[in-house]
Amino acid sequence: MATTATTDLRDSGSRGAVVIPQLRRRGVLAVWAAAAVPMGLGAWVAAPLIADSLSGPAPLPRALIATLTAGLVWQFVLVALLVRREQGTLRWSVVREALWLRAPRSPRTGRRGGRLWLVLRPAVAVFAAEQFVPGLPGPAERDFGAFLSSDAGSAVLGGSWGWFAVLVAMWVFNTVLGEELLFRGYLLPRMAGAFGRFDWVVNGLLFSTYHLHVWWSIPRALVDTVALALPSRRYRSALIGIAVHSVQSVVLCALVLPIVLRG
Numbered sequence: 141m142a143t144t145a146t147t148d149l150r151d152s153g154s155r156g157a158v159v160i161p162q163l164r165r166r167g168v169l170a171v172w173a174a175a176a177v178p179m180g181l182g183a184w185v186a187a188p189l190i191a192d193s194l195s196g197p198a199p200l201p202r203a204l205i206a207t208l209t210a211g212l213v214w215q216f217v218l219v220a221l222l223v224r225r226e227q228g229t230l231r232w233s234v235v236r237e238a239l240w241l242r243a244p245r246s247p248r249t250g251r252r253g254g255r256l257w258l259v260l261r262p263a264v265a266v267f268a269a270e271q272f273v274p275g276l277p278g279p280a281e282r283d284f285g286a287f288l289s290s291d292a293g294s295a296v297l298g299g300s301w302g303w304f305a306v307l308v309a310m311w312v313f314n315t316v317l318g319e320e321l322l323f324r325g326y327l328l329p330r331m332a333g334a335f336g337r338f339d340w341v342v343n344g345l346l347f348s349t350y351h352l353h354v355w356w357s358i359p360r361a362l363v364d365t366v367a368l369a370l371p372s373r374r375y376r377s378a379l380i381g382i383a384v385h386s387v388q389s390v391v392l393c394a395l396v397l398p399i400v401l402r403g
Contacts (some may be wrong), residue, residue, distance in 0.1 A: 158237035161226060162333025168346070171222070175215050175322055176350040182207035183282075183353035198292035200281055205306060208353060212313035215322045222326060239325035244375030259371050263384045267367035270360050278356030288395060297396060299403035307396055311389035316382050323347045324372040324381035340373035341365060 163171070183204060190203040219239070220230060227234050236242055243253035280286055287293045297303055323343060331339035344365020348358050368381040 158227065158234055160238060160329050163327075163330045165334045168327060168331055168334060168342075171218075171322070171327055172346050172350060174218055175211075175319075176352050178214055179208065179211040179350070180352035182211045197295040198287060198290075201284070201287045201293070202296060202303075204282065205303075205310060209306060209310040209313065211353070212310060212318035215318040216313055219321050219326050238329075239321060240329050240372070240376055240378040241325065242377060242379065244371075244377040244380055247374060247376075256375060259375065259380060260383055263367050263371050263380065264387055266363060267384050267387065270363040270367070273360045273363055275360050276356035276358070278354070282354070288399065294399060294402070297399045300400060304396065304400045308393065311392055315385040315389045319347070319350075320368070320378060320382045320385050323350075324368060325378040328369065328373055328378070329376070340369040343373070344369040 187200065187203040187207045190207065191199040194202060196202075223235060223238050224230050227238055244256040244259060245252045246256060288297075323346070327346070328339065328343045331343060335342045344362065347364055347369065348361035351358050351361050364385075368384055371384075372378055372381040
């Protein structure tokens with residue numbers, strides 16, 4: 141992937157000795173496309189084709205769950221490949237620093253963790269406020285909430301621990317090992333060279349427009365610029381974005397589990 145001259149982004153006092161090279165703008169866009177295009181093709185090309193060959197209730201939702209899960213798993217693989225190419229290793233001590241998988245660091249004192257984790261409170265509040273942002277009208281057959289409340293959703297998920305396991309995998313790769321690892325773990329630490337102090341703004345814009353697979357949610361996803369990208373950048377910790385975004389996974393799990401238990 142194209143980079144500028146290597147820039148050492150090690151924090152003073154950091155336990156690691158990991159140098160993070162900066163991506164050029166075309167490199168940032170290439171990584172964005174490597175994540176967004178497979179998700180879009182999976183949702184709008186592969187899923188309808190798969191659904192046509194399925195029998196039983198809710199063929200399109202089942203196909204979408206499968207293809208989007210595959211797309212999110214690919215993002216994890218992509219990050220692993222990029223970090224291996226960049227750093228020459230996937231040792232945890234290197235990966236942790238290269239992907240900012242560490243406690244938040246104060247930009248003023250350099251101290252890590254402790255009370256800095258309180259930043260999760262306002263970040264989660266902003267993230268929750270996303271639900272009040274008007275979205276674009278989307279196709280009803282692709283509305284996951286409508287699927288859960290439908291008879292078809294009950295038929296597919298009721299008593300099905302297999303589908304529940306697939307959904308849990310999708311949520312984990314969505315908010316921990318996929319989207320956040322790619323956008324806040326890989327891209328954000330490598331964008332300052334191309335975008336300067338507005339790197340977190342561009343990161344949020346890229347994240348929102350990445351949602352080609354659910355394009356009607358793009359206006360709402362813009363809120364994530366403040367909820368996810370800003371605190372992750374300020375405190376140089378992708379764990380902030382992961383923790384905040386994972387609230388969504390917990391809520392979805394709480395909605396689906398009763399349906400599975402009802403059988």
